[in-house]
Amino acid sequence: SQQGEEDPQALSIQEGENATMNCSYKTSINNLQWYRQNSGRGLVHLILIRSNEREKHSGRLRVTLDTSKKSSSLLITASRAADTASYFCATDWGGTYKYIFGTGTRLKVLA
Amino acid sequence: AAGVIQSPRHLIKEKRETATLKCYPIPRHDTVYWYQQGPGQDPQFLISFYEKMQSDKGSIPDRFSAQQFSDYHSELNMSSLELGDSALYFCASSPRTVRTGRAYEQYFGPGTRLTVT
Numbered sequence: 001s002q003q004g005e006e007d008p009q010a011l012s013i014q015e016g017e018n019a020t021m022n023c024s025y026k027t028s029i030n031n032l033q034w035y036r037q038n039s040g041r042g043l044v045h046l047i048l049i050r051s052n053e054r055e056k057h058s059g060r061l062r063v064t065l066d067t068s069k070k071s072s073s074l075l076i077t078a079s080r081a082a083d084t085a086s087y088f089c090a091t092d093w094g095g096t097y098k099y100i101f102g103t104g105t106r107l108k109v110l111a
Numbered sequence: 112a113a114g115v116i117q118s119p120r121h122l123i124k125e126k127r128e129t130a131t132l133k134c135y136p137i138p139r140h141d142t143v144y145w146y147q148q149g150p151g152q153d154p155q156f157l158i159s160f161y162e163k164m165q166s167d168k169g170s171i172p173d174r175f176s177a178q179q180f181s182d183y184h185s186e187l188n189m190s191s192l193e194l195g196d197s198a199l200y201f202c203a204s205s206p207r208t209v210r211t212g213r214a215y216e217q218y219f220g221p222g223t224r225l226t227v228t
Contacts, residue, residue, distance in 0.1 A: 033216065033217070035219075040199070040224075041221070041222075042201065042219045042220060042221045042222050043201065043203075044219070045217065048215075088154070090154075090217075093167075096167050098159065098167035098168070098169055099144065099156055099217065100156060101146075101154045101155070101156070102153060103153050104153050
């Protein structure tokens with residue numbers, strides 16, 4: 001089964017709205033990372049949050065991590081059409097250097 | 112800034128043929144990862160290398176092998192190709208600070224799209 005599972009699997013919002021995506025994982029982790037992928041393209045690193053951190057910001061992105069619930073959320077504020085992409089979380093497997101990706105959330109921002 | 116380079120970008124092979132994918136990490140990155148992403152799927156971790164030694168292994172078929180060379184570039188060798196091997200293959204690199212246990216970001220290459228016919 002997947003280490004990381006994300007919900008929703010697909011999300012469609014209007015430009016200017018906020019988008020929230022969630023990720024759950026199973027094993028203990030050292031860090032969790034969020035990536036963006038445009039269709040058929042490479043993965044772009046967004047944010048890394050360490051297991052001892054609870055929240056992290058980068059521009060319009062806000063990531064939270066709750067290790068007690070083994071979950072993380074990615075919030076994109078004031079979304080833009082250019083934010084349309086798939087968003088993945090990735091965690092190190094039980095503290096190893098083997099990274100497991102979640103199933104991804106396909107975000108569509110309508111202009 | 113230099114990024115991860117992968118070659119070739121596209122590759123078409125027939126069943127039972129072999130393929131070699133190459134990855135050139137960002138300078139001074141000593142850790143390389145390989146991922147496979149099938150159509151509509153999430154990236155699946157295949158294997159990683161640190162300082163030319165295999166570090167961790169994921170769902171890499173026995174038909175595949177990989178290595179990291181002295182210049183830190185890596186090659187993924189795929190033999191007896193099957194239709195199901197058609198996918199995007201990503202390489203990522205990162206620096207690795209073993210002693211401090213720092214977390215690090217992975218920087219992904221653009222991928223090699225392998226099509227097996």
